[in-house]
Amino acid sequence: MTTSLQADYRVLVLAPFGKDAALVREVLETSGIPVGIVDAVGAIARCMTGGAGAAIVAEEALDEDSIEVLGRSVAAQPAWSDFPIIVLTGGGATTPYTEMMVRSRTPMGNISLLERPVRPATIISSVRTAIRSRLRQYQMRDHLEERERVEDELRRTHDELESLVDKRTLALRKLSARLMRVQDEERRRIARELHDGLGQWLAAAQINVDMALTRSGGTSSPMLQETRKLIDHAVCSIRSMSYLLHPPLLDEAGFEAAAHWFIDGFAKRSAIGITTNFSQPDSGVTAKLKTPRMPEPIELALFRALQEGLTNAHRHSASDRVEVSFQRLPDRAVLEIRDFGRGLPQAVIDRFERTGAGSGVGLAGIRERINELGGDFIISSTNSGTTLRSTVPLPVEKGNTHSGHLSEISETASPESKVDNLVAGNRAS
Numbered sequence: 001m002t003t004s005l006q007a008d009y010r011v012l013v014l015a016p017f018g019k020d021a022a023l024v025r026e027v028l029e030t031s032g033i034p035v036g037i038v039d040a041v042g043a044i045a046r047c048m049t050g051g052a053g054a055a056i057v058a059e060e061a062l063d064e065d066s067i068e069v070l071g072r073s074v075a076a077q078p079a080w081s082d083f084p085i086i087v088l089t090g091g092g093a094t095t096p097y098t099e100m101m102v103r104s105r106t107p108m109g110n111i112s113l114l115e116r117p118v119r120p121a122t123i124i125s126s127v128r129t130a131i132r133s134r135l136r137q138y139q140m141r142d143h144l145e146e147r148e149r150v151e152d153e154l155r156r157t158h159d160e161l162e163s164l165v166d167k168r169t170l171a172l173r174k175l176s177a178r179l180m181r182v183q184d185e186e187r188r189r190i191a192r193e194l195h196d197g198l199g200q201w202l203a204a205a206q207i208n209v210d211m212a213l214t215r216s217g218g219t220s221s222p223m224l225q226e227t228r229k230l231i232d233h234a235v236c237s238i239r240s241m242s243y244l245l246h247p248p249l250l251d252e253a254g255f256e257a258a259a260h261w262f263i264d265g266f267a268k269r270s271a272i273g274i275t276t277n278f279s280q281p282d283s284g285v286t287a288k289l290k291t292p293r294m295p296e297p298i299e300l301a302l303f304r305a306l307q308e309g310l311t312n313a314h315r316h317s318a319s320d321r322v323e324v325s326f327q328r329l330p331d332r333a334v335l336e337i338r339d340f341g342r343g344l345p346q347a348v349i350d351r352f353e354r355t356g357a358g359s360g361v362g363l364a365g366i367r368e369r370i371n372e373l374g375g376d377f378i379i380s381s382t383n384s385g386t387t388l389r390s391t392v393p394l395p396v397e398k399g400n401t402h403s404g405h406l407s408e409i410s411e412t413a414s415p416e417s418k419v420d421n422l423v424a425g426n427r428a429s
Helices: 002-009 020-030 041-046 064-075 096-108 120-215 222-245 248-252 255-270 285-290 296-317 346-355 361-372 403-407 415-424
Strands: 011-014 035-037 054-058 085-089 111-115 273-278 321-328 332-339 376-382 385-393
Touching: 002 120, 011 020, 011 041, 020 035, 020 054, 020 120, 041 054, 041 064, 054 120, 085 120, 111 120, 120 222, 120 361, 248 255, 248 296, 255 273, 255 296, 255 321, 296 321, 296 332, 296 361, 296 385, 346 361, 346 376, 361 376, 361 385
Parallel strands: 011 035, 011 054, 054 085, 085 111, 273 321
Antiparallel strands: 321 332, 332 385, 376 385
């Protein structure tokens, strides 16, 4: 440590002619100031960023080339450094060297001129002043280095935190996607149980009541007739719940068929006027055979987005009409739901864009579904209505991945009638 300090505060002496170097060294070392004698300005230039406290240069050691070297070194100093140079000039009459030094003071920076012969006290005072100045420069250097070290540490910590947040975010997204898949499977299971379990029991009850009504001829009791109506209502309710949980039409015929079915039913239940604009209208199984089905996760995500969008429009917008448009482009599918109600506050939309929260669980879930597929879910709203836009990229289709489902559906029967038969059962039996 002592050696390092001595190196930082030593005085470099460049006086290649005469006894100046030896005399200066003797005077300074007697006062406890470390001295290093050099033979070229290059050694001084190399110490301007550390390793010396000041330099004493005899004017005869400087020529135009040396002055240019020192000038470039001074200009290249770091911001904290202003290396002090003491030049010993000739005494008496002005010499060409003295004139050169006066002209070169500005490009060479922090320069002091001492006219020879120099008294020992004068040179010691000048050197100590230069070293005190250099000490403050080193303190500034250490401060800047410490600040840079702290900033580097902060950047490293910030990067680590960002990496940790990214990992946690990815884990949460995976967990959210898994939760949504579990929810979809649970909805599918409950829908199947309602159809295969409770639906079949109600169908059997219908058959028994029908047989009782047939055997009683025209004298059937009002209670039996009322029971028959109640069972019919129960069957309709079970079928609606089963369809809404997971429409069989979505598996059998795809998103567009299921979307049309849901929109028609929703319009009747809510009394909202719904206008549709589908770029590829679902006109039946023949059309679907010509156009390959979208992958099942995409169809399911778009259907849930449609359900949530229409439900929100009915509950919150106070709009009496809604527009639903769907475009299936070669590289993406776009579903847009627009109402004409009171809209959402801008603060809610901003928070949703930043965090995905603030607008309810349903829309946050839709956003997660769409993001999981690599798509975008955007909410835009004004005082004249709100638009929900879901965009999902489509893979390059090489064939109809749902051909197995489609082959089971009759070409002559509509998908809706096929599903009605699946749910209602064969009452004639």
